[in-house]
Amino acid sequence: MPRLALCFCLSLTLCACNKAKEGGTQLAAKVNAGEITVHQINFALQNANITSADQGKEASVQVLNRLVDQELLVQQAREKKLDRDPAVMQAIEEARREVLARAYLARLPGASGKPGDEEVKRYYTQHPELFSDRRIYSMREVLIAKEPGVAEKVSAQLEKSKNLEDLVAWLKEMKIRHAANAAVKPAEQIPLESLARFYAMSDGEIKVLDTPQALAVVLRVATRSEPVDIARARPMIEQFLGNLLRTEAAEAELKRLKASAKIEYVGEFAKRMPTMAASAVGRRSAESGFAKGVKGLK
Structure with missing residues (x-):
């Protein structure tokens, strides 16, 4: 019903x-x-x-x-x-502002758009790693804290190390913060910005992936093929592209509003805001990806 x-x-x-x-x-x-x-x-x-x-x-x-x-x-x-209570009143006001902002964005002309059949087919064709040649990856990874100079040292050490165990031993000796783990992940659970490189790797190959959160040294242990046809992928692609359309509509509207508004940052924020804005853009880029728009393929 x-x-x-x-x-x-x-x-x-x-x-x-x-x-x-x-x-x-x-x-x-x-x-x-x-x-x-x-x-x-x-x-x-x-x-x-x-x-x-x-x-x-x-x-x-x-x-x-x-x-x-x-x-x-x-x-x-x-x-x-x-x-x-002042704190309660502030929380209520914050909730009211959030609801109003979301309501406005939901009513933007492009916010309710649905991708067409050709857009869905194009996305499916352009991303074989997610659909027609989708794989389940067995991997081992070492996540290393991003600190000045660490990336260069890790890359140099990786050329000397025979395997990940050697690298982990070196990280412990150098007292560099890290975490090692093993995982089995379908393609859609790997960030889109890293998936293309991971897809191109061979089983047994090790790569260093620079992610916004950490430096990832990844070993692709093995893969198995689990393709998804376009009929099964369609609702997920539509959801993802729909989310993308809404995001683009919201960003375009905010850009338009900011261009016509008078915004003045005061005090310490006058100096900090350009840096903070750049960091926010980096976070949005890192959070983008197919997994954000869909629940996952089963």
Whole structure:
């Protein structure tokens, strides 16, 4: 059953159980002097994965119980005047600002765009490492803290070392912070900016990958092929490209707004902001990648 239709049926069910209406508000429960409405329950159920009316009724009861608990606590907080506490007021204002900002971005013209069939096919074709030639990788890696001069030393030592064990022993001797581990990862769990290099490696080959978080020395132990056809990949590609469209629309709008706004940084932030902005760009680049837009391939 479609979610909207299910919520509508749920509203009718709750209304039938509770005929009370005050000021046009459909009531689900009264808690002391407070009220919980059907609209509150439906709002809480919007993102629930409900597939049947019976499941919807059960979920609505759980949500209503949670809202009753919440209402009792809210009433106690108000009785103790916590809603006037400066820290609480600041948190409420911050939440309000976040909701408004997200609501504005969600209504941008490009935010609701859906990639076309050709865009999906193009992305599928351009990324065989994720789809047509997708692999599951067995790997060992040593993550090394990024400190001045460490990358050059590690690269030089790696040429001398016969294996990762030699490198780890050297790192311990030099007291360089590191962590070694083994893992099995599908292609989509490897950052997109590193995947192309990892895909091109041979089994048994070692590479140094410079990631924003750490210096990674990676050994590709073995791989097995698990391709994904375009029909199976389509919903995930659509989700990823949809997220990309929303991100691009948001960044374009922020760029436009900043260009027409008067923004003046004051005090120490006048000096720090250019550096901080550059760091933020680096983080966004590091966080980009197919895994961010999809849950993963199974």
